[in-house]
Amino acid sequence: MGAETGERPAAVHAEGIVKRYGPTVALDGARLTVRPGEAHALVGRNGAGKSTLVSVLTGMARPDAGRVTFDGAPAPAWGDTAAWRRRVACVHQRSMTVPELTVAENLYLGRFPGGRTIRWRALRERARALLAEYGVEADPAARIKDLGVEQRQFVEIARALSCGARLLVLDEPTARLDARGIARLFGKLRELRDQGVAFLFISHHLQEVHELCDTVTVFRDARHVLTAPVPGLAEDALVAAMTGEEAAAARQPRAGARTVREAVLQTEGLAVDGHFAPLDLTVRGGEVVGLAGGAAGGGTAIGQTLAGLRAPDGGRITVCGRPVRTGSVPHALDAGIGYVPEDRHREGLVPGRSVAENATLTVTGRLGPLGTVLPSRTREFARRMIAALDIRTTGPGQPVSGLSGGNQQKVVVARALARDPAVLVAVRPTNGVDVRSKEALLGVVREVADRGSGAVIVSDELDDLRICDRVLAVFHGRVTAEFAAGWHDHELVAAMEGMTGTGGPDGPPDTGRTAAPDTGRTAAPARPATDGTEGTAP
Numbered sequence: 231m232g233a234e235t236g237e238r239p240a241a242v243h244a245e246g247i248v249k250r251y252g253p254t255v256a257l258d259g260a261r262l263t264v265r266p267g268e269a270h271a272l273v274g275r276n277g278a279g280k281s282t283l284v285s286v287l288t289g290m291a292r293p294d295a296g297r298v299t300f301d302g303a304p305a306p307a308w309g310d311t312a313a314w315r316r317r318v319a320c321v322h323q324r325s326m327t328v329p330e331l332t333v334a335e336n337l338y339l340g341r342f343p344g345g346r347t348i349r350w351r352a353l354r355e356r357a358r359a360l361l362a363e364y365g366v367e368a369d370p371a372a373r374i375k376d377l378g379v380e381q382r383q384f385v386e387i388a389r390a391l392s393c394g395a396r397l398l399v400l401d402e403p404t405a406r407l408d409a410r411g412i413a414r415l416f417g418k419l420r421e422l423r424d425q426g427v428a429f430l431f432i433s434h435h436l437q438e439v440h441e442l443c444d445t446v447t448v449f450r451d452a453r454h455v456l457t458a459p460v461p462g463l464a465e466d467a468l469v470a471a472m473t474g475e476e477a478a479a480a481r482q483p484r485a486g487a488r489t490v491r492e493a494v495l496q497t498e499g500l501a502v503d504g505h506f507a508p509l510d511l512t513v514r515g516g517e518v519v520g521l522a523g524g525a526a527g528g529g530t531a532i533g534q535t536l537a538g539l540r541a542p543d544g545g546r547i548t549v550c551g552r553p554v555r556t557g558s559v560p561h562a563l564d565a566g567i568g569y570v571p572e573d574r575h576r577e578g579l580v581p582g583r584s585v586a587e588n589a590t591l592t593v594t595g596r597l598g599p600l601g602t603v604l605p606s607r608t609r610e611f612a613r614r615m616i617a618a619l620d621i622r623t624t625g626p627g628q629p630v631s632g633l634s635g636g637n638q639q640k641v642v643v644a645r646a647l648a649r650d651p652a653v654l655v656a657v658r659p660t661n662g663v664d665v666r667s668k669e670a671l672l673g674v675v676r677e678v679a680d681r682g683s684g685a686v687i688v689s690d691e692l693d694d695l696r697i698c699d700r701v702l703a704v705f706h707g708r709v710t711a712e713f714a715a716g717w718h719d720h721e722l723v724a725a726m727e728g729m730t731g732t733g734g735p736d737g738p739p740d741t742g743r744t745a746a747p748d749t750g751r752t753a754a755p756a757r758p759a760t761d762g763t764e765g766t767a768p
């Protein structure tokens with residue numbers, strides 16, 4: 231924001247922050263300064279201390295040492311929640327709304343106007359006015375659980391800012407949004423910034439940092455290592471600061487020529503009304519197949535149906551030629567389908583259990599004993615996975631609740647691999663995982679296929695799809711095009727958004743994530759898929 235705000239005290243300034251969790255030093259003398267009206271990114275590898283700093287800056291965690299000021303004034307007293315809320319607003323990695331309550335109730339949770347007697351009609355009217363003030367389209371009477379991720383986040387932003395704060399902290403807000411949702415979120419953030427709101431934005435998507443932020447701070451191993459203006463900062467330099475290594479050439483495993491074996495997974499006419507049309511899919515051993523599409527495209531529902539979490543309205547699934555009873559998680563598991571869910575919090579982990587236990591528990595084993603897996607094998611498998619997936623933990627015995635978000639996601643992937651699945655079905659497997667760990671994780675998926683299993687990756691992340699031998703674009707629940715390895719980003723992005731067979735040869739620059747829909751792209755023609763099983767790139 232330049233000279234006019236340069237003299238003003240920082241929106242938030244933190245220095246010398248130390249935070250320990252038992253033997254883990256989550257922050258070690260960390261510092262950060264966000265200027266008024268600034269869009270400031272905070273990046274770093276999984277476990278670098280970003281979310282811990284967010285907790286300290288929002289009054290949710292008490293640092294062991296250090297100082298925080300807002301607008302030059304000392305941070306509120308520990309425990310004075312209302313005072314913290316007036317200083318800083320926060321949208322967390324995990325939704326802090328109450329799903330069963332209405333939008334209006336959530337907006338005024340813990341601060342119902344009018345004292346003890348709640349006047350519901352007046353509350354809804356107030357909520358309506360508040361939502362309108364922040365340009366949020368949501369019905370105050372709707373239950374939060376019936377809203378999409380994006381609307382829920384906007385409600386959280388409105389709630390957070392309505393307490394008077396001029397500083398908004400967003401911890402991985404784009405992790406569960408598709409390209410259109412991200413474009414709308416960024417539009418809203420830019421509007422808020424024009425009104426003088428500063429924000430601290432945490433993301434593993436470096437192109438989002440470039441798109442939205444003026445300044446970036448890098449944390450590594452619990453410490454501040456760099457603060458620099460975003461324009462002119464090369465991505466290599468940013469990654470080097472995050473990893474402490476010289477930037478390596480892209481090591482992303484890519485699909486290549488492979489031995490493709492017999493079919494490990496087949497679906498015939500598999501369909502869920504309102505989610506996806508009859509799907510005939512064949513995945514062979516040695517093959518990684520991508521289902522490319524945004525969150526609402528139907529890919530997630532396909533993944534859930536394959537995993538037995540959803541009962542299909544029609545169709546069959548076979549694994550290695552044997553029929554699988556659909557709509558049953560135990561049968562899918564027994565048949566050899568390993569599953570990485572999109573939402574690690576809801577479908578993923580048992581927080582109180584250790585990394586080793588979680589890595590070997592099956593979904594159905596959640597409440598029961600560890601089944602046939604012996605503890606020593608459990609630990610051994612966990613050790614191998616900790617190394618292969620680069621999980622930052624004090625050891626296999628650490629409870630997963632003590633792991634950072636990205637490291638928890640890696641445990642979910644480890645668990646899906648524990649049973650040596652015939653086919654691995656992974657929905658957005660690198661969600662929340664840092665740039666370097668992403669390479670390791672995708673490399674592991676590639677190896678699983680190279681050893682003879684099949685894999686299906688459901689994602690709209692181009693990096694996830696790059697390791698696939700072929701990619702089927704899914705739009706509005708239908709496979710609309712098929713691409714062999716070697717596709718161009720712009721043609722796949724266009725197909726994911728339902729644009730098949732339009733435009734000319736030039737596309738938007740490759741960004742790694744599907745571009746927002748308003749980037750003015752033109753797409754190369756994609757060949758429409760026939761049955762979703764065979765095909766070549768256009």
Ligand SMILES: Nc1ncnc2c1ncn2[C@@H]1O[C@H](COP(=O)(O)OP(=O)(O)OP(=O)(O)O)[C@@H](O)[C@H]1O
Binds near residue numbers: 254255274281
């Ligand atoms: N409640 C907790 N108990 C024990 N250890 C914790 C707890 N919260 C965080 N840690 C540890 O502190 C370190 C920093 O974690 P933090 O969540 O701040 O990382 P992060 O940079 O946000 O990572 P990610 O990108 O994966 O979200 C990690 O080693 C983590 O295991």
